[in-house]
Amino acid sequence: MAETLTTTALTLKDIARQAGVSLATVDRVLHNRPGVRPDTVRRVKEAIERNSFQPHVAAAELARGRARRFAFVMPSGPNPFMQQIQDYLGEMSGWLSSRRLGVETVATDVFDPSVLAASLEGLSDDYDGIAVVALDHPGVRAAIDDLVDAGAKVVTLVSDVPSSRRHHYVGIDNIAAGRTAGALVGRLVGQKSGKVAIVAGSQGLRDHAERIFGFNQVMASEFPGLSVLPVLEGRDEDARSEQLLARLLGRHTDIVGLYNVGAGTQGVANALNEKALSDAGRDRQVVFVGHDLTALTRRLLLQGVMHAAISQNPGHEARAAVRVLLALARGEPILREQEKIRIDIVMRDNLP
Amino acid sequence: MAETLTTTALTLKDIARQAGVSLATVDRVLHNRPGVRPDTVRRVKEAIERNSFQPHVAAAELARGRARRFAFVMPSGPNPFMQQIQDYLGEMSGWLSSRRLGVETVATDVFDPSVLAASLEGLSDDYDGIAVVALDHPGVRAAIDDLVDAGAKVVTLVSDVPSSRRHHYVGIDNIAAGRTAGALVGRLVGQKSGKVAIVAGSQGLRDHAERIFGFNQVMASEFPGLSVLPVLEGRDEDARSEQLLARLLGRHTDIVGLYNVGAGTQGVANALNEKALSDAGRDRQVVFVGHDLTALTRRLLLQGVMHAAISQNPGHEARAAVRVLLALARGEPILREQEKIRIDIVMRDNLP
DNA sequence: CTCAAAATGAGTTGCGTACCTCAAAACACC
DNA sequence: GGTGTTTTGAGGTACGCAACTCATTTTGAG
Numbered sequence: 001m002a003e004t005l006t007t008t009a010l011t012l013k014d015i016a017r018q019a020g021v022s023l024a025t026v027d028r029v030l031h032n033r034p035g036v037r038p039d040t041v042r043r044v045k046e047a048i049e050r051n052s053f054q055p056h057v058a059a060a061e062l063a064r065g066r067a068r069r070f071a072f073v074m075p076s077g078p079n080p081f082m083q084q085i086q087d088y089l090g091e092m093s094g095w096l097s098s099r100r101l102g103v104e105t106v107a108t109d110v111f112d113p114s115v116l117a118a119s120l121e122g123l124s125d126d127y128d129g130i131a132v133v134a135l136d137h138p139g140v141r142a143a144i145d146d147l148v149d150a151g152a153k154v155v156t157l158v159s160d161v162p163s164s165r166r167h168h169y170v171g172i173d174n175i176a177a178g179r180t181a182g183a184l185v186g187r188l189v190g191q192k193s194g195k196v197a198i199v200a201g202s203q204g205l206r207d208h209a210e211r212i213f214g215f216n217q218v219m220a221s222e223f224p225g226l227s228v229l230p231v232l233e234g235r236d237e238d239a240r241s242e243q244l245l246a247r248l249l250g251r252h253t254d255i256v257g258l259y260n261v262g263a264g265t266q267g268v269a270n271a272l273n274e275k276a277l278s279d280a281g282r283d284r285q286v287v288f289v290g291h292d293l294t295a296l297t298r299r300l301l302l303q304g305v306m307h308a309a310i311s312q313n314p315g316h317e318a319r320a321a322v323r324v325l326l327a328l329a330r331g332e333p334i335l336r337e338q339e340k341i342r343i344d345i346v347m348r349d350n351l352p
Numbered sequence: 353m354a355e356t357l358t359t360t361a362l363t364l365k366d367i368a369r370q371a372g373v374s375l376a377t378v379d380r381v382l383h384n385r386p387g388v389r390p391d392t393v394r395r396v397k398e399a400i401e402r403n404s405f406q407p408h409v410a411a412a413e414l415a416r417g418r419a420r421r422f423a424f425v426m427p428s429g430p431n432p433f434m435q436q437i438q439d440y441l442g443e444m445s446g447w448l449s450s451r452r453l454g455v456e457t458v459a460t461d462v463f464d465p466s467v468l469a470a471s472l473e474g475l476s477d478d479y480d481g482i483a484v485v486a487l488d489h490p491g492v493r494a495a496i497d498d499l500v501d502a503g504a505k506v507v508t509l510v511s512d513v514p515s516s517r518r519h520h521y522v523g524i525d526n527i528a529a530g531r532t533a534g535a536l537v538g539r540l541v542g543q544k545s546g547k548v549a550i551v552a553g554s555q556g557l558r559d560h561a562e563r564i565f566g567f568n569q570v571m572a573s574e575f576p577g578l579s580v581l582p583v584l585e586g587r588d589e590d591a592r593s594e595q596l597l598a599r600l601l602g603r604h605t606d607i608v609g610l611y612n613v614g615a616g617t618q619g620v621a622n623a624l625n626e627k628a629l630s631d632a633g634r635d636r637q638v639v640f641v642g643h644d645l646t647a648l649t650r651r652l653l654l655q656g657v658m659h660a661a662i663s664q665n666p667g668h669e670a671r672a673a674v675r676v677l678l679a680l681a682r683g684e685p686i687l688r689e690q691e692k693i694r695i696d697i698v699m700r701d702n703l704p
Numbered sequence: 705c706t707c708a709a710a711a712t713g714a715g716t717t718g719c720g721t722a723c724c725t726c727a728a729a730a731c732a733c734c
Numbered sequence: 735g736g737t738g739t740t741t742t743g744a745g746g747t748a749c750g751c752a753a754c755t756c757a758t759t760t761t762g763a764g
Binding site: 363364365375376379382383385389407408410411412413414415416417 | 749750751752753754761
Binding site for chain 3: 011012013023024027030031033037055056058059060061062063064065
């Protein structure tokens with residue numbers, strides 16, 4: 001009836017006895033210290049295996065004594081999503097300090113490779129782990145690799161640099177996000193055929209490019225009745241996005257769907273509202289899908305202007321980054337499933 | 353540039369010095385032991401506040417020494433969702449044992465109130481915390497309250513008993529889930545009008561009833577073009593669900609949407625497939641929204657038979673339950689945002 | 705003022721590990 | 735067999751807190 005999943009009360013002393021060696025030797029094996037014959041190493045490791053011994057993390061943490069410091073390198077400027085991540089880090093302060101963890105944020109211009117690389121250099125002297133919102137650029141990659149070489153644990157946050165030797169990436173799969181957006185636009189448009197517009201910040205940004213790629217993939221393969229118009233590059237600015245989109249909506253009266261890849265959401269909404277006014281009465285509402293859950297997108301969802309938002313949970317992202325850095329620093333395994341950032345579809349009725 | 357969120361290195365000794373008392377007194381205050389004048393209590397608490405002192409959890413855990421044991425009271429029988437939760441608990445075994453936590457599962461008939469209550473009785477002698485998939489019934493409520501009175505920490509899992517004194521509920525908001533299902537069916541049906549069918553296990557089950565409630569709410573207020581047919585009670589059985597639904601589909605040729613509230617998914621899919629065959633060619637596909645991500649629903653989504661699944665992440669649920677029980681046992685605060693179980697919308701293109 | 709009760713101080717022990725030192729034993733090599 | 739080197743044992747200290755004992759001081763009631 002009751003199935004035991006875990007029962008452990010063994011200590012290092014027990015392992016030492018079983019392996020027929022002293023505590024000191026077990027310690028040497030456990031921490032890869034030199035001066036142990038290969039044969040003895042094997043015996044000790046076997047004893048550990050046999051009992052599936054796990055060092056008591058609390059004891060280890062206490063004995064090691066050293067407080068750990070992590071740095072979060074984030075964009076300067078008023079990006080609400082990044083602000084939310086920092087807010088959640090603040091909310092964790094109790095959790096952090098009761099584990100003697102120090103978390104500090106370093107604001108920098110993450111869009112300038114040389115500035116970002118410069119910010120990263122030397123961080124390994126002061127911090128055990130670094131989480132960085134990274135631009136995918138050779139200079140940045142080199143800076144990350146340098147940190148890793150210097151012994152720091154590095155995770156990329158939100159935006160990845162897959163070619164670097166970072167230990168982990170905490171963020172969503174942007175191609176899948178784009179595919180999801182495509183599926184939503186296609187399904188929500190329904191039977192109608194027509195054109196679909198895309199507004200992005202820039203196709204030079206890795207995450208935007210990946211989202212567009214995924215979006216086009218789905219539109220081409222599953223919704224042949226919808227044709228995708230060339231991407232508008234609004235640079236994540238409201239004014240520019242509004243202007244470009246308004247012009248496009250004027251030229252193409254048969255636009256039935258819109259995918260906003262990045263920010264500039266207010267501008268997009270303005271352009272759509274103008275069109276809605278001039279179309280008044282006719283059933284011509286454009287299906288609008290965008291990213292991230294902010295005060296603005298929340299309002300637009302409630303108003304019915306926006307139909308769905310693809311969101312990544314900033315709280316989860318912040319916590320996952322800290323947990324991953326901590327596990328890496330301790331040499332513990334990472335619960336990959338737990339730390340995976342999911343793509344959430346948010347519509348009016350499941351607004352969290 | 354660098355903003356410090358946390359810096360702590362204080363120990364109890366420092367607090368004692370600041371408050372002008374001895375370590376023993378601080379200890380008495382911290383653990384609500386008797387024999388301290390109210391005024392002294394205040395002084396000590398102020399010193400703790402002032403420094404926002406947090407005891408070092410590792411040290412506390414080590415000093416307390418006692419291993420903790422948690423019980424998971426789960427349905428016997430082959431429920432795949434519950435099986436997934438147990439699987440994830442198994443995957444955590446390393447994490448658990450390195451913290452000297454024992455987790456055991458107790459299988460019982462959670463649908464029989466007296467059997468469930470009997471299983472719960474006496475558990476508090478052996479376990480520090482209990483997670484239970486609970487039926488909402490007076491007998492069960494009493495059993496839960498008894499456990500709480502006996503000093504055990506209790507969380508309800510997946511299904512809540514809000515009237516009990518359980519410390520926490522780990523699971524989704526089922527009314528919101530139903531609302532989400534309603535919004536999905538309504539939006540995915542698109543412009544068409546017609547009828548919508550509901551297949552549930554039983555309206556007597558709290559979670560099913562809540563989901564139906566939420567679903568109807570949205571349909572009534574937002575999709576007046578769609579009329580909801582009376583609920584079919586398939587008892588979560590494939591054969592019965594198929595039979596009932598097939599008959600309904602025969603009687604009403606204008607069914608455009610279907611909400612499957614519980615299990616019996618294979619039966620529902622069978623009935624839909626039959627209809628699809630007889631409707632061949634005509635654009636009459638029924639929008640099908642259901643719950644949970646299993647091997648079957650995953651296949652149906654990929655085949656395009658099912659359009660969306662509302663899912664709760666069983667891994668998250670298992671981990672959250674353990675973390676909450678641990679925090680409760682340690683007297684730590686619970687990170688509510690972290691432990692909240694989200695409602696995931698899964699469509700073909702964001703299948704995890 | 706006296707005396708018991710209440711409050712407090714001072715101290716100890718132990719939790720399981722990390723990290724260190726020093727001496728003893730085993731080994732390899734000539 | 736002697737030498738030097740490598741491997742191993744034994745033991746200690748520290749980490750911060752929980753939980754306890756016992757002596758001492760303070761307090762309040764009579």
